[in-house]
Amino acid sequence: MLNIAEGAGKISAADKRRYYLSARGSATESAALLDVLALVKLATESDHRTGNELLIRIVSMLASWLEALRNADIGHGHGHGTDGHGYGHGRARARAR
16 A cells, blocks of 8 residues: 555656556555455455455556556557556667657
């Protein structure tokens, strides 16, 4: 959650993207931890289900924000490809100009 808050406070799309990608990774780690808690009976089935539903919503929200950042980047003529994680490949070209 802290990465979401920090990303929201960033100005550049690249900085926002970096924090939102980290937040997405943290959410998937949290889902794995929920699974472990349920497995060792430290989370009820209801808590496990509710937690997973919330995490799915969070990951979906982050995916939407990352897509919007990608589209905004392309719309401003900066769409020089991505590596599949939202990071552009045009950094070396931009520095060479």
